[in-house]
Amino acid sequence: MRNHKRTALLGAICAAALLTSASARAEEIVVSNYGVSANGMPFAVAMEKGFFKEEGANVTGILSSAGGGTTLRNMLAGNAPYAEVNPNAVIAAVQQGADIKFISDNVLTVAEFVWAVKPDSPIKSVKDLKGKKMGYTNPRSTSQALATLVLQSGGLKTEDVELVKTGGFGEGVAALDIGLVDVAPVPEPLWAKYKDKYRAIAKASDMLPPIANVLGAASGAAAATKGEFIKGVIRARRRAVAYMQEHPDEAGDIVAKVYNLDPAVARAAVKSLVDSKTNGVEYWGPGQFHMDGLKRAIEVQKMVGAISGDVDAHTLVDTQFLPDDLKALK
Structure with a gap:
């Protein structure tokens, strides 16, 4: 009887170990x-x-x-x-x-992206970006690629603006705020947070294909x-x-x-x-x-x-x- 109890106990311990292992996996x-x-x-x-x-x-x-x-x-x-x-x-x-x-x-x-400026900015559309500073996150990033497409949609080339690396989207908003860039990409949910503070001049959903x-x-x-x-x-x-x-x-x-x-x-x-x-x-x-x-x-x-x-x-x-x-x- 004692051996049966010991076997049952060992079986219960093994089962618990297996369950713990499965949970860990x-x-x-x-x-x-x-x-x-x-x-x-x-x-x-x-x-x-x-x-x-x-x-x-x-x-x-x-x-x-x-x-x-x-x-x-x-x-x-x-x-x-x-x-x-x-x-x-x-x-x-x-x-x-x-x-x-x-x-x-x-x-x-890429519908989460808008490109925003300060409310009092003279920039009203992509065409007005010529000679301006345009933010993007990092080289070879999606935001850099989309910046190129947005500029093309307004008849501009990347050489027509100064592309400025900001390192991140939040950092881009900060750069826009203090004037280091004239326009910055602001994706959701940042845009929902800041849309009353800035003005969108371009929306990916309006300008870019799927x-x-x-x-x-x-x-x-x-x-x-x-x-x-x-x-x-x-x-x-x-x-x-x-x-x-x-x-x-x-x-x-x-x-x-x-x-x-x-x-x-x-x-x-x-x-x-x-x-x-x-x-x-x-x-x-x-x-x-x-x-x-x-x-x-x-x-x-x-x-x-x-x-x-x-x-x-x-x-x-x-x-x-x-x-x-x-x-x-x-």
């Missing part, structure tokens, strides 16, 4: 600029609403990172099965031999071993996007907590982006690939030297983890 995912930029907001909603667990993906944490290269390093170093990242970082890594694929097309436009902004990515190793988890993440994010469309105020309140924003600011940012349509294309997509947007993103990044050489967008895409109704390429 519950996965984290990596999202570029999570808690700062608008792209990652659906993940905050999915976490708060319990969508990940309901879809079979035990996401225990969302790691943030300041940019695509850092996101990929965090994904690979921590064996994270899923990362949301800008396309140029993945393409550059693939060109260097990394086994990584795009597995979902998450943010389909451009792939961030995409879901996975390594070959994760694709081979953690496919069901990845599918669950994509389904949960899709549900979060639908929830944000149906309940923008409630979603804004969730975002406010995670992003440390005033609820009114978060609500305004969510509603602005939910309502946004660029040539009929929404900002947050459910995951289905829009190949024209991805191809534009590649060309845009080539313009600033972030990507070089020939790139076949179709070879970068793996649709196996998408729900069946989203597998077809648009």
Whole structure:
């Protein structure tokens, strides 16, 4: 009897250890600029609403990172099965031999961007930027590439302005405030916070076509071993996007907590982006690939030297983890 009790006790201890181990193995995912930029907001909603667990993906944490290269390093170093990242970082890594694929097309436009000036500025449109100082975050960044496109939309070239590196979007707002630049890119949710203080002279949703902004990515190793988890993440994010469309105020309140924003600011940012349509294309997509947007993103990044050489967008895409109704390429 004593041996039976000891065996039962050992069995219980082993079971508890296995449960603890399984809990410890519950996965984290990596999202570029999570808690700062608008792209990652659906993940905050999915976490708060319990969508990940309901879809079979035990996401225990969302790691943030300041940019695509850092996101990929965090994904690979921590064996994270899923990362949301800008396309140029993945393409550059693939060109260097990394086994990584795009597995979902998450943010389909750059509608979160406006270019703002002080209210009393004589600059009324892009055409008035000639000879002025235009802020951007860092060399080879999305903001540098978009600055080029915005200038082109007004009939100008990059040589017609002085491009000034500010190091970040918040730093760009500060530079605008003290006169180091004449115009700065201000993305959501910063724009919702500062729109009463500055004046927009250009909006990406009005001036630029749909451009792939961030995409879901996975390594070959994760694709081979953690496919069901990845599918669950994509389904949960899709549900979060639908929830944000149906309940923008409630979603804004969730975002406010995670992003440390005033609820009114978060609500305004969510509603602005939910309502946004660029040539009929929404900002947050459910995951289905829009190949024209991805191809534009590649060309845009080539313009600033972030990507070089020939790139076949179709070879970068793996649709196996998408729900069946989203597998077809648009």
